[in-house]
Amino acid sequence: xxxxxxPPLGLLLARTSKAVGRAFNAALAESGGSLPIxxxxxxxxxxxxxxQLELAHAVGIEGPTLTRHLDxxxxxxxxxxxxxxxxxxxxxxxxxxxxSALHDRLVEVVIAFNRRLQTGISPAELAALRDVxxxxxxxxx
Amino acid sequence: xxxxxxPPLGLLLARTSKAVGRAFNAALAESGGSLPIxxxxxxxxxxxxxxQLELAHAVGIEGPTLTRHLDxxxxxxxxxxxxxxxxxxxxxxxxxxxxSALHDRLVEVVIAFNRRLQTGISPAELAALRDVxxxxxxxxx
DNA sequence: TATTGTTATACTCTATAACTATA
DNA sequence: TATAGTTATAGAGTATAACAATA
Numbered sequence: 001x002x003x004x005x006x007p008p009l010g011l012l013l014a015r016t017s018k019a020v021g022r023a024f025n026a027a028l029a030e031s032g033g034s035l036p037i038x039x040x041x042x043x044x045x046x047x048x049x050x051x052q053l054e055l056a057h058a059v060g061i062e063g064p065t066l067t068r069h070l071d072x073x074x075x076x077x078x079x080x081x082x083x084x085x086x087x088x089x090x091x092x093x094x095x096x097x098x099x100s101a102l103h104d105r106l107v108e109v110v111i112a113f114n115r116r117l118q119t120g121i122s123p124a125e126l127a128a129l130r131d132v133x134x135x136x137x138x139x140x141x
Numbered sequence: 142x143x144x145x146x147x148p149p150l151g152l153l154l155a156r157t158s159k160a161v162g163r164a165f166n167a168a169l170a171e172s173g174g175s176l177p178i179x180x181x182x183x184x185x186x187x188x189x190x191x192x193q194l195e196l197a198h199a200v201g202i203e204g205p206t207l208t209r210h211l212d213x214x215x216x217x218x219x220x221x222x223x224x225x226x227x228x229x230x231x232x233x234x235x236x237x238x239x240x241s242a243l244h245d246r247l248v249e250v251v252i253a254f255n256r257r258l259q260t261g262i263s264p265a266e267l268a269a270l271r272d273v274x275x276x277x278x279x280x281x282x
Numbered sequence: 283t284a285t286t287g288t289t290a291t292a293c294t295c296t297a298t299a300a301c302t303a304t305a
Numbered sequence: 306t307a308t309a310g311t312t313a314t315a316g317a318g319t320a321t322a323a324c325a326a327t328a
Contacts (some may be wrong), residue, residue: 006271008255010165014176016274017158018201023281024151035155036295052310060159065296067311081310089304089309114149119280121273129273130147132266133157139260140164177318193287206319208288230286230327 013136020117027113033106036061036069037078041103044079044095051090078102154277161258168254174247177202177210178219182244185220185236192231219243 006012025035033041039059049055056066070093073079078099084090095103118126147153166176174182180200190196197207211234214220219240225231236244259267 008251009258009267009270010161010251010254012271012274013158013161014165015201016278017154017162019278020151020154020281021158024155034294051308053308060156061295062297063310064298064312068295071311084309087305087309091310110149110151113151117150117277117280121276125269125273126150128266128269129150130153132262132270133153135262136258137157137160139258140161175317192285194285202318203320204287205289205321209318212288228286228328232287 024113027109028106031105031109032102033109037073037102038106038110040066040069040073041078041095041099041106044093045100045103049093052093055093073099165254168250169247172246172250173243174250178214178243179247179251181207181210181214182219182236182240182247185234186241186244190234193234196234214240 007015021035028034028038036059040055043049043055043058049058052066052070053063056063059066061069070079070081074081076098077096080094080096081091082094084092121129148156162176169175169179177200181196184190184196184199190199193207193211194204197204200207202210211220211222215222217239218237221235221237222232223235225233262270
């Protein structure tokens with residue numbers, strides 16, 4: 001018999017992710033980023049998206065929410081919306097040089113954050129964590 | 142040598158907690174709750190708080206944010222703010238019967254959610270998860 | 283003066299519904 | 306009619322700064 005230990009797992013997870021999420025956001029903000037900006041940048045770098053909506057869902061948000069972020073990012077000179085020649089309803093979203101540069105900086109930030117986050121945690125523990133996290137997500141899907 | 146495996150841990154954690162957090166909120170909402178409401182209720186049941194600010198910090202928010210939640214909860218008849226006789230600046234926040242009843246219902250929701258969340262995950266894995274989660278939080282503090 | 287809590291205000295992230303322009 | 310994306314609007318959760326009442 002294993003007795004229940006401490007707060008419910010959901011609460012523990014919420015608390016941890018709140019703390020980690022805040023620290024992550026703060027780290028990104030220091031370099032001029034944010035979590036959604038980084039997600040968009042990371043999904044843009046390397047992949048071409050057939051539509052903004054698919055990009056949005058890859059990021060985990062709805063279309064209008066992506067529009068808002070892209071508006072801000074375009075105003076900041078990070079991305080460009082180019083009309084698709086074949087289907088003039090669609091846009092191809094492209095990284096500008098500034099967008100690529102920010103992406104590169106944020107990658108460094110993410111790597112450093114990751115290193116800090118993982119301090120004192122063994123590779124085996126990390127692998128187990130990844131595995132269990134994946135199963136938790138599947139359990140609520 | 143253990144090669145890097147998959148997305149950065151921070152991203153994985155963000156994604157998992159987003160998914161789990163949404164499902165958790167949805168489960169609480171079905172019974173008329175929300176994450177902050179549940180946190181306030183859970184912290185109120187059992188403990189007496191010397192000040193609202195300490196309650197706020199126990200919940201993980203600032204004073205004015207708690208004021209907002211308490212306003213809503215008081216309007217919904219879940220809590221009562223009673224002036225402290227000894228220090229008339231302070232309020233004692235008390236659960237009403239409706240607040241206690243909601244707390245009881247939400248406890249059930251939380252237990253059920255927890256059960257769903259933990260499906261197929263062994264006690265040893267859960268214990269390891271709790272441990273690692275705690276260390277992750279400490280690493281960013 | 284210091285503290286408790288509220289008010290005023292604003293920001294970020296999110297969503298749904300209605301609209302425009304293409305197809 | 307259907308689809309890609311935007312605009313309009315709204316709501317939840319959060320914070321900081323200024324304030325009132327009390328100590």
